[in-house]
Amino acid sequence: MDILLLVLAAAALFGLALLLANLWSIGVAWKRAKGRDLSVSFGEARALTKFFDLEEDFLDACVEFKKNDPKISIKDIVHHNMADGDTKALLTHWRQLQDAEVNITFKSLVLYDLAGKDMNQLIANLNKEYELIIPEIEESGLKAYYYCKFKVAGDSSGWITPDLNTFKNTIEEKINLALLTGDLSDFEALANFIKEEYLNEKFWKSLCHGQIIDQQVRITKG
Incomplete structure (x- = not known):
């Protein structure tokens, strides 16, 4: 002991x-x-x-x-x-x-x-801004125009180079889906829905740590 x-x-x-x-x-x-x-x-x-x-x-x-x-x-x-x-x-x-x-x-x-x-x-x-334009997306007798200006977040910009062609394909698929399933009675409301639910800040962050500067969606009859 x-x-x-x-x-x-x-x-x-x-x-x-x-x-x-x-x-x-x-x-x-x-x-x-x-x-x-x-x-x-x-x-x-x-x-x-x-x-x-x-x-x-x-x-x-x-x-x-x-x-x-x-x-x-x-x-x-x-x-x-x-x-x-x-x-x-x-x-x-x-x-x-x-x-x-x-x-x-x-x-x-x-x-x-x-x-x-x-x-x-x-x-x-860090200062670079990217522009992505899809002038015409046709689906179900409708046409959609898409434009986005964005930049990559500072903590990621040294590691990530945006692939605009791949981004265009991804965004076009999402807009096509929205035109197939969304409310077609109000084009302006549908465009806002696409931006808020499909192509929102969360989407851009997951895509490339992107930060939206300006984003436009316009829908018209085909």
Whole structure:
């Protein structure tokens, strides 16, 4: 029994020593950050302890990130750096995206940067708008005209290239189905129904993470 108590006491002391050492490391990291006017949470300070030595250039970059956007988590910057990312280059890319006024999350930028995406091309993709036109869809004695302007969401635009021809076929099938089964007594109501139920935001998100800018459906007698 005495041996068991000694083992338990030793394990407790060992665990306490580890906890104190961890808290000490977090305290040192927090103090280093505070000395650079970098306000960090407990979780962010803990992430900083992953470095054997906090380099001044890295802390400078973290300060600039927080100045640009206080919502950026130091943990994401640490993960990027530990994946062999260049923190200073990441800061430059983040500023490029801000200057271009594009909508993208910082976590997505981290993934794009680690994948070696060209930032100029990425910005072009983020701002790119696509137009899709089907001038005439005939079904059951009716004709439908379809137009859509859309863009791919920023978090996906670096990975997805829309296939407009495939999209046209998919959309034409949906409109054909609507013309076969919908209420033909009110063409305007049917057109709105197609947009709201068949070709809505959920449809475009599942298709290509698309965001609708403008969408038109017109139906007339054939």
